Amino acid sequence: MSNKMWGGRFGESPDAIMEEINVSIDVDQHLYAQDIAASKAHAAMLAAQGIITANDAKNIAGGLDTILSEIKAGTFTFKRALEDIHMNVESRLGELIGPAAGRLHTARSRNDQVATDFRLYVRDAIDSFDDDLESLQRALVKRALEHAGTVMPGFTHLQTAQPVTFGHHLLAYVEMVSRDRGRFTDARKRLNENPLGAAALAGTSFPIDRRATASALGFERPMANSLDAVSDRDFVLETLSACSIAAVHLSRLAEEIVIWTSPLVGLVHLSDKFTTGSSIMPQKRNPDAAELVRAKTGRIVGSLNALLMVMKGLPLAYQKDMQEDKAGAMEAFAALSLAIRAITGMVLDIEPDEARMKVAAGEGYATATDLADWLVRTLKMPFREAHHVTGRIVAKAAEAGLALHKLPLADMQAVEPAITEDVFGVLSVEASVESRTSFGGTAPDNVREQAKNWLMRLEKEPNSG
Numbered sequence: 001m002s003n004k005m006w007g008g009r010f011g012e013s014p015d016a017i018m019e020e021i022n023v024s025i026d027v028d029q030h031l032y033a034q035d036i037a038a039s040k041a042h043a044a045m046l047a048a049q050g051i052i053t054a055n056d057a058k059n060i061a062g063g064l065d066t067i068l069s070e071i072k073a074g075t076f077t078f079k080r081a082l083e084d085i086h087m088n089v090e091s092r093l094g095e096l097i098g099p100a101a102g103r104l105h106t107a108r109s110r111n112d113q114v115a116t117d118f119r120l121y122v123r124d125a126i127d128s129f130d131d132d133l134e135s136l137q138r139a140l141v142k143r144a145l146e147h148a149g150t151v152m153p154g155f156t157h158l159q160t161a162q163p164v165t166f167g168h169h170l171l172a173y174v175e176m177v178s179r180d181r182g183r184f185t186d187a188r189k190r191l192n193e194n195p196l197g198a199a200a201l202a203g204t205s206f207p208i209d210r211r212a213t214a215s216a217l218g219f220e221r222p223m224a225n226s227l228d229a230v231s232d233r234d235f236v237l238e239t240l241s242a243c244s245i246a247a248v249h250l251s252r253l254a255e256e257i258v259i260w261t262s263p264l265v266g267l268v269h270l271s272d273k274f275t276t277g278s279s280i281m282p283q284k285r286n287p288d289a290a291e292l293v294r295a296k297t298g299r300i301v302g303s304l305n306a307l308l309m310v311m312k313g314l315p316l317a318y319q320k321d322m323q324e325d326k327a328g329a330m331e332a333f334a335a336l337s338l339a340i341r342a343i344t345g346m347v348l349d350i351e352p353d354e355a356r357m358k359v360a361a362g363e364g365y366a367t368a369t370d371l372a373d374w375l376v377r378t379l380k381m382p383f384r385e386a387h388h389v390t391g392r393i394v395a396k397a398a399e400a401g402l403a404l405h406k407l408p409l410a411d412m413q414a415v416e417p418a419i420t421e422d423v424f425g426v427l428s429v430e431a432s433v434e435s436r437t438s439f440g441g442t443a444p445d446n447v448r449e450q451a452k453n454w455l456m457r458l459e460k461e462p463n464s465g
Helices: 001-008 018-023 026-049 054-073 087-106 112-146 166-191 208-218 226-231 236-262 290-313 322-350 354-362 368-379 383-400 409-415 420-425 431-437 446-461
Strands: 150-157 159-165
Touching: 001 290, 018 420, 026 054, 026 087, 026 208, 026 322, 054 087, 054 150, 054 446, 112 166, 112 226, 112 236, 112 446, 150 166, 150 354, 150 431, 159 431, 166 236, 166 368, 166 446, 226 409, 236 290, 236 322, 290 322, 354 431, 368 383, 368 420, 368 431, 409 420
Parallel strands: none
Antiparallel strands: 150 159
């Protein structure tokens, strides 16, 4: 850092530790595309308003394009002495076009500049997440259609509860991801306002057109309050919150994959593409990709918490604390993008052991509820009484070491004499899932219909294809 940045007020260079703690270029260089786009929009507006000449604006735009090309080509030298992306770009612009470069900073501050850049960056991240999450939905729906009738155990408390289908299970995540996409969409709407022109905190005396720069950068409108424009980061917090919830959903599926692939459970298999071996145990196949998705969730949620702590006590307007808004957020965005793509790959790769799933679906007397429902439906028994009767029948089956549908009719009639042979028609796992025809239920026809509806919805989306 050089005191030349601050003009005549500072006569000494900063201490080395001041430079180290103050510099941000290592992080905010990732904002180069957004910074250059905002600068070009600002220069064009200044010229349109007669604040700078058209020729200066043309030279500024040409110089900025050159800088963009240099950065993309890897030939641009980022200088820590210049502190941040804004001063690095402006300094290089001066080398390219001379004194006209200094006019670019008219009617703006680094405060509104960085707020604009980061809003553009977060907006781009949201758009990328939406694309990735749509791909995940398509993968889940594809596999749900393939396995609409594949019976598996449904769990509560991680205990076998009732039979469901694998397709139904996968569609649950389609719904979760849909809500995740909705949260990102909502966050995008709220962040899509333009801080540029708020200057340091109070606006500017120059006759700028903030609506013009908003339009040029794809914002809906300029931000209405200059203090708010430079000093809040709720758009990052809201996006990180959406990231955190999405990551938790991914982590839940990843956890299930870890459990399902265990030899003790063995409901599904992952190929070599998404597993690793052991350095000492040659038989091992470890679900490392799923485990790392779980771990990434910690980093993402941690980034949200960190920024909440940074922002919680800041008075208006801009504070240098806010420089800490970008590193964690960028790390979280990268982690979420990777996690989504990893889960999508695993969903497409995973192969259920259908025979084992079917056996597991019937364990733990999973069709007991079907027996209770039969008693209510056929014998007109109050459900609470049916619940008690079923419990006593399950106890008999457990004592005999038999599956519920293998228990002799006489044993059932010893508990409830009115039970008939017809009861065995509801006690298989296939009959159980076939009977769950209520809206949102696991019946295979329901699953097929829901999956096809999702395919149609996804095909109708504007960016689909």
